[in-house]
Amino acid sequence: MSDFLKHFRTEQLEKSMEKVMTTQCPYCSVQCSMELTEERIVTRKRYKAKPNKQDRTSEGRMCMKGANAHQHVMNGERITSPLLKIDGEFCQIPWELAIEYIVEQFKFIQKEDGNDALGVYGGGSLTNEEAYLLGKFARVALKTKHIDYNGRFCMSAAAAAGNAAFGMDRGLTNSLSEIPDAKCIILAGTNIADCQPTIVPYFRKAKKNGAFITVIDPRETGTSKLADLHLQVKPGTDALVANAMLKVLFDEGYTNDRFISERTNGFHEVKGDIQGLDLQELADLSGVKVEDITLAAREYGKAETGFLFTARGVEQHSHGYENVRQYLNLVLATGKIGKYACGYGAITGQGNGQGGREHGQKADQLPGYRSIENEEHRKYIASVWGVNEAELPRKGVSAYELIEKVDKEEITAMFVMGSNPVVSNPNAIFVEKALKKLKFLVVVDMFVSETARMADLILPTSSYLEDEGTMTNLEGRVVLRKAERTLPGDVKHDWQIMSEIASSLGFQEAFSYTSAEDIFNELRLASRGGIADYYGITYNRLKEEGIFWPCPDKEHPGTSRIFDQTFAHPDGKALFYGLRKPKLVEEPSEQFPLLLTTGRIMEHYLSGTQTRRSPELNKRAEEPLLEIHPETAKKYRINNGELFQLRSRRGSMIIRSSYSEKIRRDTIFAPFHWGDSQSINRVTNPVLDPFCKMPEFKVCSVSITPLIDQKGGSFDETMDQTTSKRKQPS
Template identity: 75%
Template sequence: MSDFLNHFRSVQLEKAKENIMPAQCPYCSVQCSMELTEERIVTRKRYKAKPNKQDPVSQGRLCIKGANAHQHVMTDERITSPLLKIDGEFSPISWELAIEYITEQFKAIQSVYGNDAVGVYGGGSLTNEEAYLLGKFARVAIKTKHIDYNGRFCMSAAASAGNAAFGIDRGLTNSLSEIPDAECIILAGTNIAECQPTIVPYFRQAKKNGAFIIVIDPRETATAKLADLHLQGKPGMDAYIANAILKVLIDEGYTDHHFIQQQTTGFAALTEQLKQLDLHELAACSGVSAEQLQLAAKKYGEAKTGFVFTARGVEQHANGYENVRQFINLVLASGKIGKHACGYGAITGQGNGQGGREHGQKADQLPGYRSIENEEHRNYIARIWGIDEADLPRKGVSAYELMEKAEQGELSAMFIMGSNPVVSNPNAVFVEKALKKLKFLVVVDMFLSETARLADIILPSSSYLEDEGTMTNLEGRVVLRKAERKPPGEAKHDWEILCSIAQALGKPEAFAFSSAEDIFNELRLASRGGIADYYGITYDRLKEEGVFWPCPEPQHPGTPRLFGSSFAHPDGKALFYPAQQPELNEAPASDYPLLLTTGRIMDHYLSGTQTRRSPDLQKRAKEPLLEIHPDTAVEFGIEDNALLQLRSRRGSTVIRSKITDTIRRDTIFAPFHWGDLQSINRVTNPVLDPVCRMPEFKVCSVTISPLIDKQRSLPDDSVTKADEPVETNESLPQSHGSAV
């Protein structure tokens, strides 16, 4: 008996050995904080995520992704040493050899083809410090103008619209805490219930308080089920919905004339335009009844407080910039901005989609949201970086256009950090071919992603549990992510990798950082006086609830609500935008009769590089499913849960059907979290918005057919082979130019 008791006590002592790590979810823009408990039971380890009840944003909530985020960190699929491709196979090498090889290749390529022959491609989940440093790395160490990032596919339409309308781009103009006091809320093209579920209680509370919620979406999503009114419009017709609502606001006298006169410009010309438009024609184009549009306008117009929120459903179009401007017109016409529970918000998608676009990853941007073409801005940043302004490159091209440059031979090498463009870019078959044409490709990642498989050399990076730094959430709240876990093997932080390569390229003094905080302090200086001013924010100030930017001085409290007295344009006024009536770039045709729209699901994130390596998440959603209306399924001979071939003018993908009456008959929906033959971006349209260079992800014409015969002959691994693109006879798209 005593032996049994001693054994029992020893087991309990082992179990009591717990390590509690502060953590922050690496996924969406809410940036929920938590504690990760590591329990050691004899020789095994068990992990459990516990939400932080003191978190000012999530208020003690975690979604299923956050609760299981640690699983991809702990997997044995992590890359733990640099890998060099030799005869088609990856072999481990030392960091010293990896850095030497990379610098030799970059120098050799640039000596022949020029500095701009090397491209840099970043990610919207990098910390602020690493996003800032990547921009500096491209322009100071590589000396190339060719840098952009995957946030181009997330927030560029809303960012350019916000800058043009207000003079500033910050995801939300107000804090989330004001949402419960809104009397009317419009959610246009956003599915927060699946994409940002931990903020849904703000909207539920608003509804409980009597708010009227309007959801605009071609699908009946989990978010649409929250709505009092669901406007189930046609994909790509959002501008018609916004203009119809605005026309009713004006015709029925719901506009705020005093606000319009004192704080805006351009309203008179817009009013004259709208007088020429017929409400019933707008309704017919939008796919929403005139009665529903009138009700939406009445509820929003009568409300004393209200918000309009947009997201990718409105923004990921070749006219995404214009779409967002139309919805901002509603906010300005009603005067519902700059006051408590009144404002506009673009629901940021990526974990640091807000901060990632503020400090220099974009092709036309310098830190602090400065313009790379503005001489005053260039001179200021050149002084901070210790270089001559003449040596600072000018603007390059957008993310997809980098792939076009690679295919055309204008780019000979590329450095990719924190992104998986083979899955996340539109027209993915073309993108894969373009990357294969490069003479040299470096990928920094935790895993052997679909893009990393194409690399000449892979550098192992640290995870969110290992990499300390700041993030900026969808509100514009800067928060500090603590990270105490040691990276596995020889994996390094992204900022350490950038510093090592930059030093080897002859820039030791400009990249002599010893911590993330060192980088942040330089970022503060670089942003000072810019639109996104972080100068007054310090690590010490971020230990509690975070700080909203702009925060120009250390004593400044931060700015939870924008535009209380004026807008950020020189005259202090916001700008209305002319009414637009867009047409589909790809209308349904006899050979491609359906409209495809794409998006996210609850269980996965972006290209799925991380979430597909979480066993619990993968178990919940093993493969993408194509949502199709029952009537449409009958028309095309589709059974439920059957494998299909989905084709567009660019390529095809293999996907399983999910028959549901929650989607329009003329529309099908697929998530984009899978790669290879399951990648939906093999068929999406790369045509770009002329203002922000956002691709047309959200709508393209397609056809579907059962894969019954092919299913019997497909090998078991047919949907995981990367080197078997489905070819079409269609010509590849031509370059869209270099404007950003």
């Protein structure tokens, strides 16, 4: 090697720098921990993510989203200064002016329209500290009752059902580590292979150990490939399948009479309902064969150990609460809960979907899973916050109802943090029209999302690599996410933004935090004695492997399995639920002959605000594709890979077809990670579950029409009307 090359190589090595950041994936509820290596070679940076082999939940696994999560953080579209809209254009302004402007507008609007004219809209990906602080910010600093969050669209049906059946809601009643020893597993309305891929090995181990796995889903998916039995249910009829299974369990003697007698209430009424069921009728209505329902029930009933899991496919309905309650009847009837390798799990979707609903973002909640309408709960939280209990607002309304109040001009200003409601709400065209009526809209985000685009003021926030805090994963395990990357530009953390606004409103003492840990210590106290008791959890304890709640004191190890001795109702017993036969809100008709169901794909997350700004992820899925059976497509003259218009009673959107024989012929499927003309929520139904206010995302009646028939133009001309240029798939 020449002296020149040696010198050049030495100089390169000297200029090379390597930094390792310990963090967690910001996306799904598994919250996989990892190390991100930043390597600087001369002027170029290179990043590589490596999973943490010591992670007790992921067991050292990482999916494609986690491996590429850092890409959106480094994206050039990221906002690094406050942006004020002036004459339709966003202009950078200093923080001092931004805070002053917010305070001025909020004070003016509340003087004119009342305290509750301010709406606060949060997110299920906020840290526990920031979710907790958002509730306090709304109720103490803004003095408004109108706060809710996008987790309403994720876990509300399962949460309401769990609270009613068991007396408390924690996503999983057991740790994931018990799954491999279960002898039967039912996965209803969940596609973990795409949505939580790093936990799939738990189920593979169970199958290897002899478990019988039943998957209930209108589509064949990566998850159904794991199954011994796939019940390809008609969308919206999950409760009928559960009822039919319960009838088989009862008629064939698989119920656990001792458990029912000693640990439950309400079975006598359910027993009467069972006797009136017609198994063949339920099978016909749900589109599942009687023999398949019988097999699924028998395998679950005879197994010594077993788990039943639900997710959005069961829950995102206007009768989602009832769907879950019917499945919980199966758990209670067989006594498969509160024991090793026996339990129930609502598989959380969002990164902090569990913690996000525990500490005060929901309209009816206070920290620790307390009720805002309970006088003792109100007094306790008021004492922690140092305010008069009488000054705390009462409960407000759910996330979609917030938008309806905006449309009625009862809410005239809104503060949005960690969410993109223009894309994530049902009936999205209405949502966009409603938000245009606001006098003032503030959006806290990393990017100019579809909602931020409508804002009067956008505030730049930190990413997962920069924002330290705790998250509560799908198991109920509280974990500490470190943040070792320096904040770029003038970016601030969510908690700093709220604290500065609150201080300028005159609440400096109540919001005088200097770190996320300060907030967590207050959260610990606020949750003490509540259902979700975090009091015994500290940052120092979390440096190891995370701790399951409830954890009432610092010596407590945490509670990995709940309900082993008693349920959380005052009498210690769980509660059965009377059988129901819910009907579809929208049946297929001549005008709208097909059933649409929606969901996620592996490459993207929620509204896609972050993942669509990850080049690697976006390259894998540049646009939404509508899954349609070839015979159905032929009937409606839809060619494979062709753009067409999908229409419902609420509106229309544009999407490309993708033939699949893995879906029912009466059903089509579309993902919800895109906005504008390709937002599937432009057509979904906003009808709300009366128990939990979950919208009817999972099924609505639609029509499909080739674009070329409507426009009379060429295929290329049609392509220009969309935001995508993806080639026709083979």
